[in-house]
Amino acid sequence: MPDLFLERHVPHLPERMFDLVYRVEDYPRFLSNVSNMDVKRDNGTDADVRFARMTIQFGPIKQAYTSRVEANRTSRTITAKAVDGPFAYLDSKWTFEPEGAGTRIRFDIDFKFSNPLVAAVAEPAFAAKQEEIMDSFVEEAERRFGERVTELTIPSSY
Numbered sequence: 001m002p003d004l005f006l007e008r009h010v011p012h013l014p015e016r017m018f019d020l021v022y023r024v025e026d027y028p029r030f031l032s033n034v035s036n037m038d039v040k041r042d043n044g045t046d047a048d049v050r051f052a053r054m055t056i057q058f059g060p061i062k063q064a065y066t067s068r069v070e071a072n073r074t075s076r077t078i079t080a081k082a083v084d085g086p087f088a089y090l091d092s093k094w095t096f097e098p099e100g101a102g103t104r105i106r107f108d109i110d111f112k113f114s115n116p117l118v119a120a121v122a123e124p125a126f127a128a129k130q131e132e133i134m135d136s137f138v139e140e141a142e143r144r145f146g147e148r149v150t151e152l153t154i155p156s157s158y
Contacts, residue, residue, distance in 0.1 A: 002127040003110040006134045011102040012141050014076055018096045020141055022071050022078055024052045030140040031133060033057055036064075048072070051083070058125065065090070086122075088112040107134060 010017060020026075027034045036055035048071040055064040065085020071078050076097065082090035090111040097104045109130060113119035 002112075002123060003108070004127060004130050005106070005108045006130060007104060007106045008134060008138060009099055009102055009104055010138055010141055011147065012145050014096040014098050014103045016145055017103050017105060017137075017141060018071075018073065018076055018078070018094075020137060020144070021094050021096075022069075024050070024054075024069060027054070030143075031136050033129065035062065042068070052080070082111075086113055086115065086118060088114045105134075105137075 025037055025039045027037050033056045034054055035057045036053075038053040040051050042049040042051060050069050051066055052069050053064055053066045055062060057063075063086055065082050065087060067080040067082050067090070069078065069080045076095060078094040080090075080092045090109070092107065092109040095106040097106070107130070111123075111126070113122055113126075
């Protein structure tokens with residue numbers, strides 16, 4: 001029953017980091033164990049909600065699960081809750097706060113596998129993987145946005 005909390009300061013604007021994390025359809029391109037992602041908008045709500053079916057692969061083992069992902073740009077939060085798959089529960093929350101010349105990213109994830117035998121093996125590995133996932137987001141931000149905060153500036157010659 002891990003409840004993990006990770007945080008980092010990154011030299012990028014909160015809006016950019018929010019968009020990077022919310023574009024779940026891009027995850028297979030930079031998260032090493034995500035082999036596929038199918039995303040559908042939840043048209044039954046006015047909120048910014050999507051259902052994301054993620055396929056993760058660890059060696060020869062493949063597993064898929066669906067999460068209900070909700071974004072709130074005003075509070076700069078993204079929450080996800082597993083609605084099927086191998087978890088008894090999986091709840092996560094990303095928060096993006098302006099901090100100095102960049103953003104403080106906070107990621108809280110709490111999960112438990114349904115099957116106790118699977119849990120004995122998978123929970124420690126899945127928990128350890130979360131730090132690597134955070135690193136992958138930071139590296140992808142550096143690849144996309146450069147190594148520091150960039151703001152829109154208008155040259156004085158205009």
